[in-house]
Amino acid sequence: MSDWFCNRGIPVMDTGLRRCLCPSSYFGERCENQRERISIVLHIVSSPKFQRNNAIKVILYLVDTASQQILADEEILHFPYVHSSYKHLVLLSSDRASHSFVRIDTYEVDMKQVIGYRASWKYDLPFPFLPVRRLAIRLVLSDDNGFSAQTGFTCHTCIHGQCLPYQNSDDVFCQCYDGWTGIGCNESFICASGAMPINSNRCVCPMNRYGTRCFISNIAVCQCRNGGTCILLDARAGQSACLCSENYFGQYCERQHASLKIKTFDIYQPEILPIVLIQFIQFHELDYTYFESTILFERISTIRALSIYHIDHESLPPMVIGKIFYSSSAEDYAYYIILQVPLLIFRKDFQLKYVETQLETRQKCSDVRKMKSFKTPINILTYPYIKRIKYYLRVCSQNNITCFHDEIYFCLCPTQKKPNCNVQNLRSQSRKMSNV
Template identity: 30%
Template sequence: MHLRSENDSFDNVCMCPPSYYGHLCQYQNQRISLTLHVSSVDRHATYAIIIMLVDDDNEQQEINAYDQFVYITKESCSTKFSRYLLFPTRPKDLSKNYSIRIDAFEKNRITYVGSWHFPITFLFLPVNRLAISLILSNRIIQTSSNCLITCNNGTCIKYLNKEKYICRCHSQWTGIQCNIPINRQMCSQDSFYLGLVNNESICVCPLHKFGSQCMFTSAYPTNICQNNGQYIPADVTTPDSSYTCVCPDQFFGINCQYAKVKLDVSLIDMHIPSYIAAYFFTLSNKSDPMQTIILRKLTLFQDTTTFHISVPFHMAIIQSRNKYYLAVLQQSLYTNISTVIRPSQECIPAEQLLNSTVMKMVQYRRIIFFHILCHTHADLMCFIDPAYLCLCTNDHHANCMEFKRDRNFQCSLIKNCANGAQCVQDHPVCPSTRICICPACFFGDECQFYAKALGSTLDEILGYELKRNTILSKQPITVIVSATITMIIFLTGIINCILSIIVFARQTSQKVGCGIYLFTASITSLAIMILFTLKFWLLFLSYQSILEQRGLQNILLLNCRVVEP
């Protein structure tokens, strides 16, 4: 750029990016270059990711440099972020014990998600490069009981990627043991203070605030995100970024303005599996078929499920227990459909139709026998080969497309399920659905609940129906009806029990053993009525994020100690 001097002359000056220095920007700064990939179990969540260069030998756990950005799971699950941090001195001090610490917070309520620690090795190199993959879970980070350090004004937690512990300090405290007070307000009241760099505070802002101290509020038009979409402001740390609308599963579009096509599938005369997979095909004469896969979990006694898809499709195949069924074949693309699946709609495996000699042939030689199958089997709708899916036309010709029959849905990145449950997902990198297939006697979204040997618990019956972070009026009809019936039973029962206690508490009623029995039964019925109602609302509140982590832990503890016994 041209710089005007005091004598009105112009000099050419190079304005260097942070990675370079020198009068011509010819020298590289010593720095740490990170390539970061982030994935999350909750695809609707938004996170603040804070990357810090820390001196591990410093008593105050000094932060020398940091970078912060916003991660939106639904928009950036396949994105690789490139970030760099500069060392505090030039040249860098080789006697220091530098490391990278990464903290993650859920933005809606500034909920702590976890921390990761990565040492900086080969410090003599001019540029230290790290490739890091983080997996964000929605599980509550528990305080470690094996901590070897004393946290005076904080909680001891373990890094998620190694057996190393750290004190996570409360507000207004810092240091390795959280014993150094901070005497001034560094961030806004509704944000979280994380540390200090060069007398500048590191503040984790709520979703609709920004600024170095989270003092500014994002302004946006009313109802810019339609159909209950969540508005995410533009990330001020990222150039050319724009706002984002995180849409409910039933809608899509920049502003969630479009409704997805709905497909209702009912299983008739079939054994109900743990989950089913739907393959949606969009066909074109100009390109190969486009395929979309969606998984759905089936709960106890459930034989109907709904798929929502934003891509127009001509054909839908349902997979259940390694069998494939033709569900939809249509020309009009934007129509909601309700269909049933019966055993007669199965796409027969080619092994049952062709002899072993043909099946051992290479793929391109095997195809010539497919037309024969459609000619010789007049009632054959479709059949499936290890490499192809074929439909029989009205003229009894085979219309085939490439299809991977033995597909692996196993979760590859994270053990998202508890108690040895099997985890499946519909996409290896950016899944829209993760499902835990529970072993016997376990249930729940993550198979985290244990069912007793006899009978069914309220968690088992309603746990699958409850939606997380959703008010009662927007819950499924089964939950609303259950809440209504519970309150009716509670109100009528408590009135009846109180009146019974008043009657049978009289001396005249207790002159015979029957009166004493009825008096005791009335007290027992009152206690059962209260515990049942308490159990229902504790279960409902455990699915809501209106509570802080400590409040949720207290509810679960109350349910375990008081209600469950």
């Protein structure tokens, strides 16, 4: 049998006739035709308030512009706490994808198998003469995405649904109610219990089922520990993973996050703090520090203990600081040293896995703008920042303090009395939490 009978395909015998098994990018009796393909690199960014164990189901469609017919589709299961920096690669192919666009629908699925619609996007595909086109997409799932977030739009036909806009386009579409499908939501469609119909031949399944109508049960096999949940990421490839509880991480949830508990807030403040920023600081050398990660807490009760996890780390860093906002004003705040381990101890393979502490007034960092000694004989605060910072050598040498700050810099005073200053980086790897 000739190797060239099938173009990049596999020749097989079928009742005495030669036929071809074509690769996904080719079609025809002898794989002589090349499919038009859309290559998509997808990065999903979810809100910090997104529930830890919830998943995002992403459905990508290749839609014919004229007829609105779906030419190809693909589904992705995305876990924000597992795939936070992951980029998905999706390939959509069709025999006739020249004049088409890509539509992306997102759904939130929780551990109780409840499905909720989030948002949709539309991406036009220029250059229809090219056989392969590429898209690099960054989807941002914000708190105001959702089925009921926007109303008042009008679709040409929307019988059993709600007319909604795309997140990135002025175009609108009909988002069907449960049990209905079609362009105008005029076709009834039955899925398995708990599933949601999305087009004439597909349903969005809860995490424990799969298939076009979600009648097939998932059987995920993995050795999850410490209360982790085994989930099936891809039913076709049999790929599964462990979804860990809040305290654990690792491939099998075998590792425990280092944690810090603030038992009491013994400082002057109201009973509710609107915002508390916790920053983990790592030291490489005495002269070099960096803000490893930041956790943002909202509406913190000062009469309840606050538990803080050092995500994906089994030990705490040598220093943890807190930026406490006393009110909604951006200027009404103070810095506190929550945890400080001497570097000589920390370097001797010393690991802190859990610490209980309390926040007291003596842990407060000085505001350089309120220090009288810094304003005489001249008011250095009137200088530009690039000129002002060189005078910060005086702050550590002339005052018995551990730390200080201004509007831009946060500075430490180590033993040699030379300030170690860093720009306040509050956006790095931020997560939102609450204890109210």
